[in-house]
Amino acid sequence: MSIFPKRTIQGTTVTIHWNFNTAHLKDKHLCPLVKIGVKDPKGNVTMLFEDHVVAFPEENENKEVVPQKLKYLNKNTPLLVLASYLEGACKREKLVEILTNIQAGRHYYFTYNVPDNAPLGKYTLVSEVHNNGNIKYSKTHLDDHFWVEKISLINVKKEEKIAMVYNHSKEKTPVKIVRCFINSEGCMKTEMEAFEMNPNETKSLSISTGNTFLLYNEEREIVPLLEEKPIHLIKNHEILLVSKSPELNYLMKKDTDEAFSLTSEAKELWDKADGLLTKNSLSKKELEIFKEMEAEGLIKQVRL
Template sequence: MSIFPKRTIPGKTVTIHWNFNTSHLDGAHLYPLVKIGIKDPKNNITMLFEEHVIAFPDQKKSKKESLQKLKYLNKNIPLLVLADYLEGPCKREKLVEILTNIQAGRHYYFTYTIPHDAPLGKYSLISEVHNNGNVKYSKTRLDDHFWVEKISLVTVTGKGKDRTAVIRNHSEERTPVKIVRCSIDLNGHMESEMEAFEMNPKDTKPISISEEKVFLLYNEERETVTLTEEEPIYLVKNHEILSISKKNGLDCLMEKDNDEAYWLSPEAKDLWDKSDGLLSKNSLSEKEKEVLKEMEEQGLIKQTRL
């Protein structure tokens, strides 16, 4: 079996791949009861599939058989499934056998959406094939699991370049994180300094902050937490609108689907240029907030959270 992504957060969905290999059957069909499910960290079980699955014996090899005769329907296996088989010690041992059986096998895909109030930690997959009182388990069961994570900013203390952000791992499992420190020079060029490490279960850790913008990435870098400000609101320009600078020095914005144009005042042009997704709303002056209100009403700038 394979699961992707292997790390997720509450409210998101994981996809589970199960391969039912039937190439070994000889002289008899198989109609077992298949059970596929998920067990959460508190041992609560959610079944995704409980059905009988029919399988037929492979045809006998014949010398007269045409080499061009097809035996299987084409299997469109996602690259993520193949890549997942390359990870983990269990999967390396079974790799040749698994890849050999991929074309002969029958592939099933299940999805599971993690509830918003689900427990954090390690989730295990259940894969059972029941036949004549015997149970066959997944050959990759040692690796058949995924993690549900949550990292949060607890508080920010200090001022200026002597600030400290306190972060917390809410999970019962070790959780990989990455700290990204961004500095911007006078020409607007951004440089990043990065550090990756694992947080211990239920751990709280201080992070020193001297840069203007510092972020924490986790959940395979899909989730971003701002460490310099608690729950900041950022401004981002509407990237579906085209910005045009005229030779006469005037600037306008044009929508793609119609001929409507918005002429920008110098103040609006400045705010448009600065709204790069990392401009905090709290940093605006009162005048800029008035300009922002007008541009929001026109759908030119949007408020967002990372």
């Protein structure tokens, strides 16, 4: 079985792929009872599928020379599923077997909605094929699981340049720290480190004079390591900037005839609104300009 993503957060959706391989059937059909579900860290099971599935035997081989004909409907298998199948080193014979099973098999997809208040930790898949009193389990059962994670910033010691973060999960959680700073040439440079936080661990992290971020959940979740959770400003990327000269700059909205002429101060704020600019860093004059530009939908407030 394959699971995407393998690491997620509360209030999201996980996709589960199950391949019912029927290539081995000869001279008889199969109609087992299939059970697919998810067991949370507290042992509660949510069933996603519980039904009989019919499989038919392969066509008898015709040794006469006949034009090649199609035996299967095309399987639009996602690339991530293929990548999951092909993980690790494979001998050529094994690779051929895997690819044959993908084409010969029947692919099912299920979704599991992670509740907003879901317990954190490791979730295990339930995969059972019941036939004639026997139960067949997934061949990949040792890897049939995913994690629900949460990392929080709990304190910032500004004078000591230290941020305290907490892993709410009872499982180890991989994190990445990104420290950003602007060099003398005005270019952004970064320093990065990756490690695992232990279950329910509180950890001290050094923060830079620029911006420091903690990334987790396969880098989808970003936690700014700042004293207060800031509001960031970002330009509306659906609007086109047209520069006639350094002094003549216009913003053009798409699908309308609207255009906005920018003063030098407004142009400067437009350039600075890169998604990392914080609202509380604006001067009083910049804040007035921002309010005007926000009212026209030119710059937006976002939280990372």
